[in-house]
Amino acid sequence: MTCAASEDPRKPDMPSITRRRTAKVGRPTSAEADILAATQRLLIDGANFTELGVQHICTEAGVARSTFYSHFRDKVDLLIRLATELMTSSFDVTSAWSPSDGVERLAGAFLQVVKVYRKHAAVRRALAEVATYDVTVRDFWSAELNQFTDWTIAVLRAEQDAGRTPADLDPVSATRVIVMGGERALVDHVTAGDPADDAAFARELALTWWYGFYRRPAGYGT
Incomplete structure (x- = not known):
């Protein structure tokens, strides 16, 4: 099967995916923001989240211990609130793209996601650390990836219905590779890659999606 020779100039009606909010969202209070910022600073400086005490966080934030517990149930709640910003920003950027936007705009979207992951790399590291032993964090991360x-899956199926992606593509299997493989590649890149290579990485990731999963013919959309 072959793809259509050109995109429909109108954006297709994409299926509505409602973002699940698994943690408190909205603008934090001053003390809450101070605690979140202090924790992120400590993580960036190399602190191990498991060994990081509440009192240490409060001292860094310049707040009383009682203030911490007036805003967060515990450290896990704090970590999930930090991680929500990472996942919200990433999902908002990704889901704003439509296949009719083309591969170069997809590369631009991925570059924005790389920047988000760089900003929150220490939080992502803490998530991986705590998810190994805490079911709440593990369930949170699973739900975030599920969105x-x-x-x-919805985008791939819509493209199949429109005749732009071949019917023999398995959207579920392809999505497993896209989501799990892409997220791991992002983590590896922001952990070990040179920031000067961010644009090249984002473009290669976009091309892999475009030609590998959306099955566009060679040279299509560039």
């Missing part, structure tokens, strides 16, 4: 999965 990317739901959105990607």
